[in-house]
Amino acid sequence: MEELQECPACAGxxxxxxxxxxxxxxxxxxxTIQQCSSCQLLFTNPRPSAETIGSYYKSDTYISHDDTKKGIVDTIYRTVRSYALSQKESWIKSMNGGVGAVLDYGCGTGAFIKECQEKGWNIIGFEPDNDARRLASERVSQKILKDNDEIKSLPELDVITLWHVLEHVADLNETLAxxxxxxxxxxxxxxxxxxxxSKDAAMYGANWxxxxxxRHLYHFTPSVLTALIETFGLKLQKSLPMRFDAYYIAMxxxxxxxxxIDYVESLSSGMRSNNAAGKTGNYSSLTYVFRKL
Structure with missing residues (x-):
């Protein structure tokens, strides 16, 4: 375990x-989750070291690193994901004005880059987990990067995506830069x-x-994430709701x-959270689109 003495975002x-x-x-x-008094970032502290964090992902139920179906929750997740992949590709194509070069940072088993590949994108995947990287490489029939130094040698990119990945990245500022x-x-x-x-975070508290x-080193509210990303020469263009997450997380x-799992409560909680977010914008999960200035 390592105990941070400085905030990973602002060094407070x-x-x-x-x-x-x-x-x-x-x-x-x-x-324990702590909050920085300067920038309000929530972060797990103490946290596993770089040498030990990998052991906390070694579970057959960690879905993003595994392509097998092991129950109703996995089945629901993968069914919705198949729809969401097409939606995500449409989002980035619209913002980019067509296909181009996309890097999926933390691509897991490669589902998103496979969707982009089939739609004509020049795809690049990055995944540090050995098992997930192997599955991703087999899925798209090309090499998946495993080290940040390999990314540094790439030409400029049109789009970079991190789908539920930034909360896992130990070297936060270095990676964003x-x-x-x-x-x-x-x-x-x-x-x-x-x-x-979000409302569902408030409803479930420590059980959320x-x-x-x-595994989640950081816990980003919209204002904190926006302020952090904009220090790197990017500007928030919009945020998009991920409505299904309220139901999945409630389960x-x-x-x-x-x-x-209480399926009846999960359905009710998801609906309540999304209804509340319709007024506040605080959906259970959000996709943020930043443009480089």
């Missing part, structure tokens, strides 16, 4: 306790992350599954709380 040194959550996936240990530098002027950085300011400690959250 004064933190306050925010919440304590249990790792429900692997270790069953308790982890590198990705910003790889974008062409006018290119787009697309980031999807859970939103701890999207805290997912210690996992009831399982965390009760030991089994």
């Amino acid at each position: 040194t004064l933190f306050t306790p925010y919440l304590t959550c249990q790792d429900q996936l692997v270790s069953q240990k308790q982890f 590198m990705l910003s530098n790889k974008l062409r002027t006018g290119g787009h950085l697309v980031i999807a992350v859970p939103n701890p300011a 599954a999207a805290y997912d400690v210690p 996992l959250s009831t399982k965390h709380r009760d030991g089994k």
Whole structure:
């Protein structure tokens, strides 16, 4: 474990306790989320070191690193994902004015880059997990990058996507600076992350599954994420709701709380969260579109 003495975003040194959550996936240990008093970033602290974090992903139920179907939740997730992939590709094609060069940073098993490949994009995948990277490489029949130094040697890119990835990135500022530098002027950085300011986060508290400690190192509210990304020469263009996440996260959250999924409650909670977000904009997860100036 490593205990941060400086905020990963602003280097502030004064933190306050925010919440304590249990790792429900692997270790069953308790982890503390702290809040930076300067920039308000929420982050898991202490957290596993770079040498040990990989062990916290070693679960057959960690969906983004595994292509097998093991139950109704996995089946629901993958069914919705098949629709969402097409929607995501349409989003980036619209903002880019057509196909181009796209880097999916943290591509998992390659589902999104496969969708883009089939639609005519020049695809580049990056994935540090060995098993997921192998599956992604087989899916798209090309090499998947595993080291940031390989990205630094790439030509400028039109679009870079991070679909529920930024919350996992240990070297936050270093990685964001590198990705910003790889974008062409006018290119787009697309980031999807859970939103701890959502109604379902408030409803489930420490059982809210999207805290997912210690794999989620950061927990970004819209204002904090926007302020952080805009320090790298990008400007927020819009944020897009990920409405299904409210239902999916509610299912996992009831399982965390009760030991089994309450499907009726999950449906109700998801609807309540999305209805509230229609007024506040605080959906369970949001996709942020930033343009390089």
